[in-house]
Amino acid sequence: MPKERKERGDLECLSRIKQLPMHDLPLNRLRELGRDNPREPAVRPYRYRMAIDNLQQRYVQGLLGNQQNATARFEEADRFKLILAKSFLHRSDINLGALVSKLDEWLPAPWTSKYLWGYEEPLSPRQSSLLECLFTVEVIRRYTCGDSQDTADGLASVGLFAQARYDLIVHGNSPPFKALEGIFYLAFPSYEASPVRNFMKLCIAFFNESMLIATDSQASAAVNHLQQQMSSGSEIKDLLDLVRKCHAPLFPRQPPSDPMKLTAMRKANYLEEAGMSIRPASNDTSVCSIHYREGRLEIPKLKINNQSEHLLMNLIQHELEHYPNDSFINDYLHFMDSLIDTEKDVDVLIHNNILDNYFTDSKGVATLLNKITSQAPLLPHTYYYNGISEAVNAYCSIPRHRWKATLRRDYCSSPWMIASTIAAIILLVLTLIQTVCSIISAIK
CATH class of the missing domain: 1.20.5 (Single alpha-helices involved in coiled-coils or other helix-helix interfaces)
Known part of the structure; x- marks a missing residue:
């Protein structure tokens, strides 16, 4: 009986959203959508968690600024979400009964109980979570498959996609991927069988601008590798987890000779002077797939822009919570930070076509990596690139390699x-x- 009452309330909520006018949706209309339920705590999904640990807390406070600005931003976002949720219900003509019956399976209780809800008379946790899912699916659909009908409300002109992309990669901010995928295929069943436009690929296309991936070939390799992970039983937790898996290395971890010893890599400028050849890896590999062959360090091309800090901080936090023993993003950043200390090291990577810098000057990139890694722990026994660091340092310790490099640089450079x-x-x-x-x- 309680389940039937919940589903009936959810159906009423969705029906009311669908009947709202498309223009001028003020926030106080949200009070009409749900019923107060004193037995269920008010929650706020799709929000910044205010304190997970010191790392996330410091970063979140820096993003939000003062409370007044944060509240105004949240209220405006809530208005957009309601408009897009209604738009999705109209465009898809989804079966509301089938949607409501799947909520218990798609929206586990832990996700709906983490956040604070900001309305005076909030929706129930299930209804507010459902509203977040509808909004998220509609944003991704509009960006990747939108047509002229989707531009009538003018939301794209106010930076909707960029802001949604920015918010959805905040750790813990995205609804479960299973819920988003299920809602999308329930609304558009023809996409489920499409090898080109399935929901996972649409999500990757939506987040492409925020990823570290620098080339189309890397993006294709990421999609193929992700599909292999899914076929082997791997599960995508949420959209940030999807972004993380797109950067996964294509090779197993190389075990170090001493699991308790952490080997630091020499700086890029030193490696070049010591005779090490630093070259970009082939384009059909993931960003984190770094290889070493005798005298040759191959690093996939990396893109750094003004969204990179936001993405990397949240990826690290996500790994620390869910993948403490397989934190390849954290390991990759520490590896790159070990290569980079000053702008000279950044210039070496740019000159060798490894780094695409759309961020600031070379010094800014060095400062960014140093800042991020200084707040993230590194465990020697799980460090992905310990074996590579040992091999590279051993090569550079042989004097004749430096002599050959000096000869090439000083006498055979042109x-x-x-x-x-x-x-x-x-x-x-x-x-x-x-x-x-x-x-x-x-x-x-």
């Missing part, structure tokens, strides 16, 4: 330099021959 070097050697040989001949003549 055709003119090579020609000058050859001419100098020929002149030296001729001078030596002349000297020997003079000595022989003098002896005779």
